[in-house]
Amino acid sequence: MGSKSDFPRVAVTGVGILCGLGIGREEVWANAAAGASGARTITRFDAGEHNVKIACEVPDFDPDRFVDTRSARRADPVSILGVAAGRLALEDADLDAGALTPERSGAVVASGTGGNMIRERQYKVMRERGPDRISPFAVPHSIANTPSALVSITFGLRGPVFSTTNACAASTDAVGTGGEIIRRGDADLVLAGGADSMVTPFWIAAFDAMRVLSHHNEDPAGAARPFDRSRDGFLIGEAGAVIVLERMDRALERGARIICELAGYGNSADAYHITDPDPTGEPQSWAMEAAIKDAAVAAEEVDYVNAHGGASQPGDPAEVLAIQRALGTEAAAAVAVSATKSMHGHCMGAAGAVEAALTAMAIEHQVLPPTLNLTDLDPDCEGVDHVVDTGRPSDVRVALSASYGLGGHNAVICMTRPAEAA
Amino acid sequence: MPHDSIPEVVVTGIGMISSLGVGRHESWLSAREGRSGAAPVTAFDTSDYGSKIACEAKGFDPLDFLDRKNVRRSDRACHLAVGAARLALDDAELTINGNSREVGAVIASGGGGHGIYEHHLDTLAERGPDRVSPLAVASSIINMPAGMVSMELGLQGPLSCPVTACASSTHALGEGAHMIRRGAASAILAGGSEASIAPFIMAALDATRALSRRNDEPGAASRPFDADRDGFVLGEGAAVLVLESREHAERRGAPIICTLAGYGASGDAHHLTEPAPDGSSQAAALRICLERAGRGIDEVGYVNAHGTSTPTGDPVEVGMLRSVFGDRAPDLPVSSTKSMHGHCMGAGGALEAGLVAMTIGSGVIPPTINLESTDPECTGVDHVTAARDASVDLALSNSFGFGGHNAVIALATAA
Numbered sequence: 001m002g003s004k005s006d007f008p009r010v011a012v013t014g015v016g017i018l019c020g021l022g023i024g025r026e027e028v029w030a031n032a033a034a035g036a037s038g039a040r041t042i043t044r045f046d047a048g049e050h051n052v053k054i055a056c057e058v059p060d061f062d063p064d065r066f067v068d069t070r071s072a073r074r075a076d077p078v079s080i081l082g083v084a085a086g087r088l089a090l091e092d093a094d095l096d097a098g099a100l101t102p103e104r105s106g107a108v109v110a111s112g113t114g115g116n117m118i119r120e121r122q123y124k125v126m127r128e129r130g131p132d133r134i135s136p137f138a139v140p141h142s143i144a145n146t147p148s149a150l151v152s153i154t155f156g157l158r159g160p161v162f163s164t165t166n167a168c169a170a171s172t173d174a175v176g177t178g179g180e181i182i183r184r185g186d187a188d189l190v191l192a193g194g195a196d197s198m199v200t201p202f203w204i205a206a207f208d209a210m211r212v213l214s215h216h217n218e219d220p221a222g223a224a225r226p227f228d229r230s231r232d233g234f235l236i237g238e239a240g241a242v243i244v245l246e247r248m249d250r251a252l253e254r255g256a257r258i259i260c261e262l263a264g265y266g267n268s269a270d271a272y273h274i275t276d277p278d279p280t281g282e283p284q285s286w287a288m289e290a291a292i293k294d295a296a297v298a299a300e301e302v303d304y305v306n307a308h309g310g311a312s313q314p315g316d317p318a319e320v321l322a323i324q325r326a327l328g329t330e331a332a333a334a335v336a337v338s339a340t341k342s343m344h345g346h347c348m349g350a351a352g353a354v355e356a357a358l359t360a361m362a363i364e365h366q367v368l369p370p371t372l373n374l375t376d377l378d379p380d381c382e383g384v385d386h387v388v389d390t391g392r393p394s395d396v397r398v399a400l401s402a403s404y405g406l407g408g409h410n411a412v413i414c415m416t417r418p419a420e421a422a
Numbered sequence: 423m424p425h426d427s428i429p430e431v432v433v434t435g436i437g438m439i440s441s442l443g444v445g446r447h448e449s450w451l452s453a454r455e456g457r458s459g460a461a462p463v464t465a466f467d468t469s470d471y472g473s474k475i476a477c478e479a480k481g482f483d484p485l486d487f488l489d490r491k492n493v494r495r496s497d498r499a500c501h502l503a504v505g506a507a508r509l510a511l512d513d514a515e516l517t518i519n520g521n522s523r524e525v526g527a528v529i530a531s532g533g534g535g536h537g538i539y540e541h542h543l544d545t546l547a548e549r550g551p552d553r554v555s556p557l558a559v560a561s562s563i564i565n566m567p568a569g570m571v572s573m574e575l576g577l578q579g580p581l582s583c584p585v586t587a588c589a590s591s592t593h594a595l596g597e598g599a600h601m602i603r604r605g606a607a608s609a610i611l612a613g614g615s616e617a618s619i620a621p622f623i624m625a626a627l628d629a630t631r632a633l634s635r636r637n638d639e640p641g642a643a644s645r646p647f648d649a650d651r652d653g654f655v656l657g658e659g660a661a662v663l664v665l666e667s668r669e670h671a672e673r674r675g676a677p678i679i680c681t682l683a684g685y686g687a688s689g690d691a692h693h694l695t696e697p698a699p700d701g702s703s704q705a706a707a708l709r710i711c712l713e714r715a716g717r718g719i720d721e722v723g724y725v726n727a728h729g730t731s732t733p734t735g736d737p738v739e740v741g742m743l744r745s746v747f748g749d750r751a752p753d754l755p756v757s758s759t760k761s762m763h764g765h766c767m768g769a770g771g772a773l774e775a776g777l778v779a780m781t782i783g784s785g786v787i788p789p790t791i792n793l794e795s796t797d798p799e800c801t802g803v804d805h806v807t808a809a810r811d812a813s814v815d816l817a818l819s820n821s822f823g824f825g826g827h828n829a830v831i832a833l834a835t836a837a
Binding site for chain 2: 006049050051102103106107112113120122123124126127130131132134135136138139140141142143144145146148149150152153155156157158159160161162163164165166167170173177180183184186201202203204205206207208209210211266267268269270271272273274275283286290405406407408409410
């Protein structure tokens with residue numbers, strides 16, 4: 001992207017997050033650093049007939065704490081999670097929505113498919129009572145752009161507003177694209193992230209049919225085991241995660257706390273298979289290389305990779321190969337890697353944003369969050385320094401967060417410690 | 423103003439599939455003739471629906487573009503996307519061979535595999551969770567049209583699916599152009615696909631009262647800016663434009679149709695279904711688009727309006743054009759081609775951009791049909807109601823989506 005000095009730098013000044021590990025960044029970080037699991041038995045619906053009965057739901061989520069308008073209360077939980085994360089992020093950045101310049105503030109908030117609960121319920125209405133009984137709110141509250149629209153409406157953001165709906169990579173692309181919007185001068189501030197809840201009867205059944213979900217119903221906390229020989233899939237997680245991206249000079253001017261810099265973004269496509277990743281990891285490595293190059297750092301400077309780590313049999317080894325290709329085998333052997341999905345589950349369209357938030361906090365706290373349940377490393381996943389069980393204090397200057405989505409979407413962002421940003 | 427080192431983005435290929443035809447020439451002939459693509463819905467039984475008409479892409483055969491296995495395991499939204507992408511790539515005479523990392527796909531969709539998703543929901547309801555297909559997720563998700571284009575054509579550059587309801591594919595074109603500008607790709611296949619003529623999504627749109635119920639006169643139902651309009655006619659289709667850096671296009675001797683000169687995006691921050699009545703954020707998107715193009719309002723020779731034919735949307739858009747163009751507004755040629763191809767949702771913006779590119783190339787502005795008695799609230803611009811010869815150097819295409827997503831792109835003659 002041209003010479004770096006030509007473009008504004010992008011600061012991360014706030015983190016808002018709700019996921020299986022808690023609500024708010026302090027609670028989530030404390031749990032992530034301690035190696036806690038957010039997995040539980042499903043409560044959102046009766047999963048009695050489903051093979052999979054576990055997920056990572058947001059605990060004790062009270063929408064009234066976050067949304068006050070009548071229209072927002074009618075919204076799907078997916079949208080409410082997005083608005084809630086946006087509110088927490090602005091608070092964390094010490095920003096009052098009313099004091100923002102609306103035209104220079106945007107929202108890139110992704111979701112996998114939008115309001116799943118409302119869509120499934122309204123489909124049931126159509127089947128049982130006829131097409132003329134569907135609610136007029138079915139469309140606005142189920143389409144995939146609504147989380148971004150409601151964030152814009154709630155906080156009065158009138159810059160660019162959209163969703164990058166790229167399956168499991170969606171909100172890594174949202175964060176990367178949000179950064180690009182600032183770099184190219186179309187906004188000074190972007191609320192970037194994702195919101196999703198696929199803990200619904202249809203999606204649990206459909207992902208289970210793909211054989212990508214763990215069946216360890218009797219041991220929820222031990223179910224998600226990325227890179228472990230006995231892994232059998234992921235748990236679906238709910239989450240809303242939004243980070244505040246600001247033009248670095250503006251953030252410094254207002255005396256904002258700089259959590260880290262969003263320094264680079266890379267994106268590529270597998271063009272390989274409708275459901276499986278390219279086993280060579282090569283296209284994934286291009287996205288990683290592009291993010292590293294965009295950040296103007298060297299491959300050997302990368303200290304930490306927050307891996308996609310979907311705990312699938314073909315996916316995890318391909319990802320380790322991609323890290324080796326991108327960094328070189330020597331640097332790869334020294335790079336710390338963890339898959340935090342082992343704790344918060346696979347938050348689908350919100351996954352990348354949850355992981356970006358944890359990566360930002362890892363840089364802030366100089367502690368790497370771990371991969372849980374990695375007790376018997378799959379030989380095909382060897383070659384990197386896996387962080388296991390509990391948080392590891394570490395000197396973290398340059399970190400990557402990688403996400404890979406169904407359809408062959410590869411997205412990687414690079415975050416750096418603010419000292420490097422100066 | 424663009425930085426010297428930032429590449430100029432040109433359009434070198436157009437692929438279009440809609441009720442107006444398959445391929446850019448057939449589509450353009452229909453648009454010039456002012457032909458309506460609307461007819462009674464044939465895809466399913468609409469007897470319990472308020473709106474029973476739509477613009478179906480009847481001339482499209484997925485097997486012309488995909489093998490039988492891939493047709494079976496994917497939704498019509500994917501078929502249409504791959505079809506339009508293949509047509510665009512052929513039109514641009516671009517071959518993918520050793521350059522796959524340089525070419526990306528930004529293909530939007532409002533809802534992805536509507537029809538197949540509904541089929542899988544039926545399976546869940548009728549046969550239980552353990553009978554749902556292993557392909558249920560992959561075939562129904564919104565990004566799969568983009569994914570299938572990438573897979574079928576072998577594109578390994580940036581891949582994305584921006585979603586903003588009815589503005590999705592205008593955002594796709596604008597964001598795709600930025601990927602070229604920032605050096606992430608030499609070429610991007612950008613556009614959108616929508617196969618929205620499916621029982622649930624049509625019923626749900628009908629429930630919002632956005633659809634026309636002029637069932638006895640399908641061809642006259644979509645009537646943007648007309649006093650008797652009563653909503654939009656649902657359309658299906660896909661459109662993909664090949665965007666390239668000028669340098670890349672010139673190096674390979676490609677036919678340059680026009681340039682993608684500017685893109686502006688904004689949010690209303692107002693309401694989930696209604697546009698902000700003052701149109702100020704729509705105006706902001708238009709102004710930003712022109713500013714990025716480095717062009718003035720006096721240079722605009724044609725506006726392809728969003729113009730859906732809804733009672734509330736049309737006056738806001740025309741009011742916005744009057745306020746932005748001021749004294750020039752009465753002479754500003756405006757048309758809404760949705761009057762012919764219907765509202766193709768996530769594919770609408772790209773289809774309209776395709777027609778705007780043809781306008782620039784051919785010197786003919788396509789009309790708004792059925793505009794017989796202009797709503798007094800929609801006057802004040804030069805409504806083009808029959809194909810008109812006009813040399814257009816710079817044109818805009820507006821798209822505004824549910825939720826207040828505004829996107830405007832500028833296309834211009836390649837100097």
